[in-house]
Amino acid sequence: MTKVEFLDLPAQYQSIKPEIDAAMAAVVSTGGFVLGKTVADFEQSVAKYAGAKYGIGVNSGTDALYLSLKAAGVKPGDEVITTPFTFIATAEVVCWLNAKPVFADIRPDTLNLDPKKIEAAITPRTKAVIPVHLYGQAAEMDQIKALAQKHNLKIIEDCAQSLGASYRGRQTGSLGHLAAFSFYPTKNLGAYGDGGLVLTDDEALYNEVRMLRQHGQDKKYHHAKLGMNSRLDALQAAVLSVKLKYLDKWNQKRRELAARYTAAFSGLAGITPPVALDHNVHIYHQYTIRARDRGALEERLAKRGIPYAIHYPIALHLQPAFEFLNLKEGCLPEAELAAREVLSLPIYPEMSEEQQDAVIAAVKG
Ligand SMILES: Cc1ncc(COP(=O)(O)O)c(C=O)c1O
Numbered sequence: 438m439t440k441v442e443f444l445d446l447p448a449q450y451q452s453i454k455p456e457i458d459a460a461m462a463a464v465v466s467t468g469g470f471v472l473g474k475t476v477a478d479f480e481q482s483v484a485k486y487a488g489a490k491y492g493i494g495v496n497s498g499t500d501a502l503y504l505s506l507k508a509a510g511v512k513p514g515d516e517v518i519t520t521p522f523t524f525i526a527t528a529e530v531v532c533w534l535n536a537k538p539v540f541a542d543i544r545p546d547t548l549n550l551d552p553k554k555i556e557a558a559i560t561p562r563t564k565a566v567i568p569v570h571l572y573g574q575a576a577e578m579d580q581i582k583a584l585a586q587k588h589n590l591k592i593i594e595d596c597a598q599s600l601g602a603s604y605r606g607r608q609t610g611s612l613g614h615l616a617a618f619s620f621y622p623t624k625n626l627g628a629y630g631d632g633g634l635v636l637t638d639d640e641a642l643y644n645e646v647r648m649l650r651q652h653g654q655d656k657k658y659h660h661a662k663l664g665m666n667s668r669l670d671a672l673q674a675a676v677l678s679v680k681l682k683y684l685d686k687w688n689q690k691r692r693e694l695a696a697r698y699t700a701a702f703s704g705l706a707g708i709t710p711p712v713a714l715d716h717n718v719h720i721y722h723q724y725t726i727r728a729r730d731r732g733a734l735e736e737r738l739a740k741r742g743i744p745y746a747i748h749y750p751i752a753l754h755l756q757p758a759f760e761f762l763n764l765k766e767g768c769l770p771e772a773e774l775a776a777r778e779v780l781s782l783p784i785y786p787e788m789s790e791e792q793q794d795a796v797i798a799a800v801k802g
Contacts, residue, residue, distance in 0.1 A: 438742060439466070439739070439794075440742075440792075441743055441744065441783055441792045441795050441796060442744065442785070443744040443746060443783045444623055444783070445450075445785050445788070446622060446623075446627070448787040449785075449786070449787060450509070451562075452787070453666065453670065453680070453683065454681060455531065455771070456679045457521075457676055457679050457680075458622065459677065460675040460676060460679050461672055461675055461676065463469070463675065464518055464672050464675045465496045465672075467765075468520070469671055470670060470671050470672065471668055471669055471670060471671060472494075472651075472668055472669070472671070472738060475674045475675050475678070476668075476669050476670075476672040476674040477669055477671070477725065478495050478674070478678060479674035479675075479677055479681075480492035480493060480634065480674075481493075481680065482620070482633055482678060482681055483600075483636065483800060484534060484636055486600075486601075486608070486614070486681065486684075487596075487600070487608040487609070487610035487611055487636055487690060487732055488607060488608045488610070488611040489610055489611045489636035489637060489638055490637070490638045490639075490640075490643070491635055491636065491637050491638070491639075491640070491643035492636050492637075493634065493635045493637075493646045493647050493650060494632070494634050494636070494668065494669025494674060495632075495633045495646075495650050495667045495668065495669055496631060496632070496633060496650075496666075496667040496668060496669065497531045497618020497619065497621070497632065497633040497635060498526065498595075498597040498617055498618060498620070498621060498633040499526040499529070499619075500633055500650075500665075500667040501595065501617035501618060501619065501631070501633035501634060501635045501785065502526060502528040502530045502567070502595060502611070502617040503533055503534075504532055504538075504635060504649050504650060504665075504667065505593045505615035505616075505617050505635050505637075505646065505648050506530055506531065506565065506593060506648065507534060507645075507649060507690060508615065508635075508642050508645040508646045509564070509565055509591040509614060509615060509642070510564070511534050511564050511565055511591075511746070512534070512535075512536065512538050513534065513535035513536060514535070514536065514537075515534075515536040515537070515563075515564035516536065516537050516538075516539045516560060516562045516564065517531045517536055517537070517538055517557065517563070517564060517565040517566070517567060518539045518541050518555055518558050518563060518565075518566045518567070518590075518654060519531070519538055519539075519540065519541070519550070519566065519568075519595075520540065520541065520543055520549070520550045520567075520568070520569050520571070520771040520772070521540035521541075521542070521567065521752040521753040521754045521769050522543050522548055522571065522749065522771075522772040522775055523569040523571065523595065523715065523749070523753065523755070524597070524749065525749075525753060525756065525758070526597075526639060526784075527567055527574055527595050527753075528540070528724055528753050528759070529758075530641060531567075532715075535565060536564070536631055536650050537562075537593070538753075538759075539558050539560075539563070539600065539742055539764075540558075540675075540752075540753065540754050540764065540769055541554035541555045541557070541558045541771075542554045542632075542770065542771045542772055543770045543771045543772050544577075544771070545771050545774075545775075546712040546714075547574055547576075547712055547713075547714060548571055548572070548573070548674040548725075548775050548779070549568065549569065549570070549571050549574065549575075549576040549577065550566075550576050550578050550581070550702045551577075551771070552575070552580035552584060552666070554583065554775075555584055555775055557700040558583055559560045559584070559588050560709040560717040562590060562716070562729075563590060564590065565590055565592070566584070566585060566590050566591075566592055566593075567592075567593045567594075567595050567759075567767070568581050568592065568594055568595065568613070569597075569598075570594065570595065570596055570599035570602055570609045570614055570684070570802045571598060571600055571780075572646040572719075572721065572722055572723040572748070573579065573598050573599050573601075573602050573691075573718075573719055573720040573721050573722035573723065574599070574602060574711075574713060574719040574722075575599065575604035575612070575717050576604075576715050577585040578604050578605075578612045578613075579605070582612070583597045584638060585613075587682040589613070590612030591613075591614045592612070592614050592615075593611055593613060593614065593615045593616070593617060593730045594609060594613040594615070595617055596609050596610045596616045596617060596618045597617065597619035597624065598619075598625075598723070598766070599720065599722065600618055600624070600625055600626050600684065600720075600724040601625060601684050601685060601688045601718075601720045602688075602717065602719060602720040603624075604716065604717055605715070605716045607642060608634045609797055611636070611638070614637065614639060614642065614777075615635055615636070615637045615639075615642055615646075616636040616637070617633065617634075617635055618633060619632075619633050619635070620632035620634070620636040620641045620673065620677055621683070623689070624722065625684065625687065625688060625720060625722050626674050626680055626681060626684050627680070628666075628671065628673040628676055628677055629672070629676050630670070630673060632669050632673040632674075633669070633690065634669065635665075638704060638768075648661060648662060648664060649662065649664040649665065649667075650664065650666075650667045650668055651664060651666070651667075651668060651763065652664045652665065652666060653657075653678055664707045671690060671727060686786070687763055687786040688710070688720040688721075688745050690734070690739070690786035691719075691721040691722075691724075691784055691785070691786060692719070692720065692721060692770070694709065694721070694724070694784050694788055695711070695713075695719070695721045695724050695784065695792060697780065698710065698724055698775065698784075698791075698793070698796075698797065701797045701800075701801075702726065702797075702800065705800075705801065707728060707729040707730055708726055708727070708734075709726060709728075709778075711724060711725055711726065711728055721784055723746075723748055723781040723784065724780075724781060724782050724784040725748060725779050725780065725781045726779070726780055726781075726800075727775070727778040728778055728780055728781075729778065731777065731778055731779075731780055734780060734800065735780070735801045736778050736798050738796075738799050739798070740796070740799075741787060741795070741801045742797065744783060744784075744798050745780055745782055745783070746779060746780075746784070747779060748781050748791065749776060749779075751776055752767055752769060752772040752773050752775075752776045753772075754768065754772075755773070755776075782796055782800070783785075783796055
């Protein structure tokens, strides 16, 4: 039986081993492990790649979101609109600031925020909106920007899954006031541990995030504000700088695999392949289908040893952690239905056609 992984990071490492080993050795031999030139170079490379002015390397995607919201001026009692169909970090960080996450429902095709639902959720307390570019496809940024302008809201893009994706010819991460990226190892650009980054075009926001990531320090041992320790390690930046050069090639491979999956599944009863809008370049961090009878599909995959994942099994408003928001089942129907139907199949640049055929055969039963 063909062995299929959900993701094959060891194979990726083998494909670029000499470069990675040399980059890591260079950091170790200089002893500069935190921030410094390696991190600064990487920050600039990502900013250039995504079409933004400034990059700030931080400890994780979660911290990137938190620091972005804090720099954007979100205060206790403010409301921040986001999607209920995302990883918990997107909404969790809102609560760290004693602000309130307000969930707007998603579009049934892309599973990204529905701008019409955002508009209905705006109140005088709304301070910001966090569109998540889910699975590697941009949210509807023109409509979201128009709403933000009209209501004076800050846009913080959650780009944890979308480095390299574009919307109407512009890269995600350059479409709002601030953008948060994750380099968690499984991401399209993954570190060898945790890592994250904030992008912005605004010099004041850049200075604020830079200060906050390092104990509010503006000059050595002078602290203008209370901040935190959330710095990107130089070893991670060295690894990521090597990998960034390959990102377009890897994303292109994902897109080819996705097209092959979608061709194989078209017309298959009970299965809906992911919908990529014409104006988007989707980079398929996940290839996530909808299955009317997900239980039966899970059984078929398990029987043939095909790994899969559910992103995400519970919409955030129904998570125990958000019980205090008092949102009942039925209030965000599209997100709730998606949580019952979605299933992510293996997709990674090193995947062979033979491996993909094994997945396709299992899905078809
Ligand atoms: C949409 C989304 N937002 C935020 C995060 C948080 O990133 P991290 O795990 O680097 O903290 C992740 C990934 O883990 C994510 O998928």
